[in-house]
Amino acid sequence: MEGVTLKSRAIVFAMCSGAVAFILALAATSSGGVEISNISRALIPAIVCAVMCWASTERSIAGTASAIDAAIARLAQAAQGDLSDQIPPEIATNVPQLATAMHGLFAQLNANLDSVQRLAMFDPVTGLANRTNFRRTCERLLSTMPTGAGGALFFIDLDRFKAVNDTMGHACGDMLLGMVANRLRAVADSVALPEAGPAPLIGRLAGDEFTMFFAQVDSADAARIGRAVLFALAEPFDLAGTDIAIGASIGIALRPDHGETLTDLMRAADAAMYHAKSSGRGRAEHFSAELAAQISERAGLESALRDAIDRDEFALVFQPQLRVGSGQIVAAEALLRWRHPQEGLRLPGTFLPRAEETGLIVEIGDWVVHSVAETIARWSRMGIEHRLAVNVSPRQLDHASFFRRLRAAMHRVDAPARLLELEITETLAMHCSDEVLEAIALLRADGATIAIDDFGTGYSSLPRLRALPLDRIKLDRSLIEHIAADADARIIAQAVIGLIHGLGCQAVGEGVETQAQADILRIIGCDVIQGYAIAQPMNEAAFLAWSKGEVRWAAVG
Numbered sequence: 001m002e003g004v005t006l007k008s009r010a011i012v013f014a015m016c017s018g019a020v021a022f023i024l025a026l027a028a029t030s031s032g033g034v035e036i037s038n039i040s041r042a043l044i045p046a047i048v049c050a051v052m053c054w055a056s057t058e059r060s061i062a063g064t065a066s067a068i069d070a071a072i073a074r075l076a077q078a079a080q081g082d083l084s085d086q087i088p089p090e091i092a093t094n095v096p097q098l099a100t101a102m103h104g105l106f107a108q109l110n111a112n113l114d115s116v117q118r119l120a121m122f123d124p125v126t127g128l129a130n131r132t133n134f135r136r137t138c139e140r141l142l143s144t145m146p147t148g149a150g151g152a153l154f155f156i157d158l159d160r161f162k163a164v165n166d167t168m169g170h171a172c173g174d175m176l177l178g179m180v181a182n183r184l185r186a187v188a189d190s191v192a193l194p195e196a197g198p199a200p201l202i203g204r205l206a207g208d209e210f211t212m213f214f215a216q217v218d219s220a221d222a223a224r225i226g227r228a229v230l231f232a233l234a235e236p237f238d239l240a241g242t243d244i245a246i247g248a249s250i251g252i253a254l255r256p257d258h259g260e261t262l263t264d265l266m267r268a269a270d271a272a273m274y275h276a277k278s279s280g281r282g283r284a285e286h287f288s289a290e291l292a293a294q295i296s297e298r299a300g301l302e303s304a305l306r307d308a309i310d311r312d313e314f315a316l317v318f319q320p321q322l323r324v325g326s327g328q329i330v331a332a333e334a335l336l337r338w339r340h341p342q343e344g345l346r347l348p349g350t351f352l353p354r355a356e357e358t359g360l361i362v363e364i365g366d367w368v369v370h371s372v373a374e375t376i377a378r379w380s381r382m383g384i385e386h387r388l389a390v391n392v393s394p395r396q397l398d399h400a401s402f403f404r405r406l407r408a409a410m411h412r413v414d415a416p417a418r419l420l421e422l423e424i425t426e427t428l429a430m431h432c433s434d435e436v437l438e439a440i441a442l443l444r445a446d447g448a449t450i451a452i453d454d455f456g457t458g459y460s461s462l463p464r465l466r467a468l469p470l471d472r473i474k475l476d477r478s479l480i481e482h483i484a485a486d487a488d489a490r491i492i493a494q495a496v497i498g499l500i501h502g503l504g505c506q507a508v509g510e511g512v513e514t515q516a517q518a519d520i521l522r523i524i525g526c527d528v529i530q531g532y533a534i535a536q537p538m539n540e541a542a543f544l545a546w547s548k549g550e551v552r553w554a555a556v557g
Contacts, residue, residue, distance in 0.1 A: 064094050071098055123204045125174045126181035134203030138213050139262050141198055142255070151215045151255035152222035153262075155269035156184075156229060158208035159247040159281045164239070172239055176246070177208070179239075183232040184210060191225055211269075219286070222252050226284030234282065249276040250284035258287045271295050301354045304340075309363050313339045316371055317537040320547065321389070321508065321530040324522045329547055331387035331421055331449075333530065334372055335537050336364070369406045375540070377415035386547070387449060389421040392428075403439035407446065417446035423453040423474070430464055437468070444469045451508070456496060465503055472528070473500045477511025484516035494524040501525070 070088040092099035121133035129137060138153075145151065158180065165173040181204065188200040191214065201213040214225060229250060236243040251273030253259065258268040268287040271294075276285040308314065318332040338346040355361040372390050379386065392402070403422075410417055422443065424432070429452055432440075444450055451472040452465075456479045475496060482489040500507040509521045512531030521529055535546060 068095065068098070071095070071102065074102065125177050126204050127178075128181050128184075128210070129201065129203040131203065131205045134201060134205070134211060135262060138201055141201070141213070141215060142260070142262055145215060145255075147260075148256055149216065150218050151213065152217050152225065153253045153255070153265040153269045154212040154214075154222075154226065154229065154284075155251040155253075155266070155273040156210040156212070156233075157249050157273055157277065158210075158233070159249055159277075161208035161246055164244060164246065168239065168242075168244075176237055176239055176244065177204070179237050180210065180233065183235075184212065184229065187225070187228045187232050188212065188214075190228065191221075211266075219254055219257075222254060222286070223284070226250050226252055230282065230284055247282040249273055249281050251276060251287065252284060253287045267295075268292075298354060298357075301351060302358050302360070305351060305355055305358070305360050305364075308338060308340075309360065309367070312367075313341070314364065314367055314371075315339055315345075315539070316368075316375065317539055318388075318543040319530060319537040320386075320535050320543070321528050322534055323528055324518075324526055329386050330528055331389050332543060333389040333391075333423070333537075334368075334375070335391075336368060365402060366405065369402075369409050372420070373406070373409040373413050373415045376410070376419045377413040380414075380416050380419060384544070384547075385419065387419050387421045389423050389449075389451065391423045391453065400433070400435040400439040403436065403443060407439075407443055410446075417443060417448045420447075421449040421451055421472070423451045425454050426452050426457060429468060441469050444471075452505075453510075455500075462503075470503070470505050472506040472508050473503070474508040474510050474530075475500075475526075477531075480509050480511055480517055480521070481513075483520050484514060490520060490524065493521075497525050 071091050074087060074091075087099055087102050091102070121130060122128065123130045128134075142151070161173065161176070164176055181202070184202050188202055191200065198215050200215075203211050205211055212225075212229075214221070217225070230248060233246065233248040236245045238244075251269040251271065253265040253268035253272065255265060259265045268291075271291050272285045272287040275291055276283045279285065315337045316334045317337050318334060320329050321331040321333065322328065323330050336348045336352070338348075338351055340346050352361065352364075355364055368390065372388060376388050379388070406420075407417075409415075410420065420443070422440065440450060449471045450469050451474055452468075452470060453474050454476045455473045456476040475493065479489070479493050479496060483493050497507040506527040507525070508528040508530065509517075509526045510530045512518050512521065512529045512533045514533055517531075518529055518533055538546060
């Protein structure tokens, strides 16, 4: 029954025991039969026996039952989260083994809860507050600060931490993170703050990103703290007997100038940190109105790009490449344009960097893949044998799946691979993975042509160039710009063309702006030229009409 305790049951049992003892004692002492005189003589000893039996049973059983009742009640409190109250003393008196077990259980539960709390709220590598803990604590602090009260949030990103992880291993990287945390604590301890003010908050958000919040500081104080952090992290770290120099880039957001909430301050500090990195690293930058305008512009551009993808606002234009001497069209480079509803055609440089930052380049790249495949298939059906050259973005080059999708799209529309040319920048070609090279090799085996773009602006390895599946190498426009007026520029361009021919590739000059440049490139052995001196990029209809003419090639022959 609900509400019936072990003690009450023990008392009932003791009473029953006393009653049984009374009956037995009465029967034993009334030896003369069941008569009033015999019962009266036996009554007193029977009562004494019953009382003694009841008392003994109640004392031995009811006390233990009461202690167990108390233990059950205490365990029920523990189940509700109360692990701090003392264990009732009657448990230790009546059932000492149970009291000892409960003490051990509560101690273990407290230790486990402390461990869970540390794992849930603190970073195990540095001992600093983790992202969740830092956000909760900082938001609580910000909510208690008076309106207009000053504060500064620091977003700290280590500059060369990845190199330490890659060269020395993650164990050494974790040791370094612990050392960084200790130096941040030392900086926080050294900052003179009002005695009544809250202590600085320090957290590790993820990877090599740290954050600090100081209440009751102004812009000058924030700049001083930023310099102290830069100085502390610029000092070499002794890691496994080796001096390691890393440094940091810091973004600073001020309350209330840059926001009252943690979300606003984090966004501002993060933007300032990225500005510090792009400005040379190893510096602290305050958030500013200019940065705010850039953020707004980037957000607007991202939104407009998403709309452009949904509304199919992209287009391809084509710039011809001519064989030097004969003037024959050998290829056309497909160039992306954005048909902006208000601004007209926008060049790729105005939107592709943002597309790569946001990942939208993947969707735009898929559009280009399908458009190129359909264009090649259409030209093939028309009997046009000009190759179509397509630039591959860094984001696409990181994934072999891009080349597999391109190959599949070509097969799907029955577009001959011999009319496809892929252009990869020199720097990217030096670093692409073996998986990407295998995917490119499959396209080349189908008949596609592979070209290196912007050659002369990156860092090339000749053994690497020989190992790559290449057909053409395009000289960067910077090698061609001054060849008409500068003899040294001509010598350099001629040497590069000789190197390209030595690798068994065709040399293509791009960015040819004048007839004089075209003439010199012909003399020094360039095979193909492309640029405004030949023709500007044009839509498909204009390009097909232009390609049927003959007069335009006279200057090139």
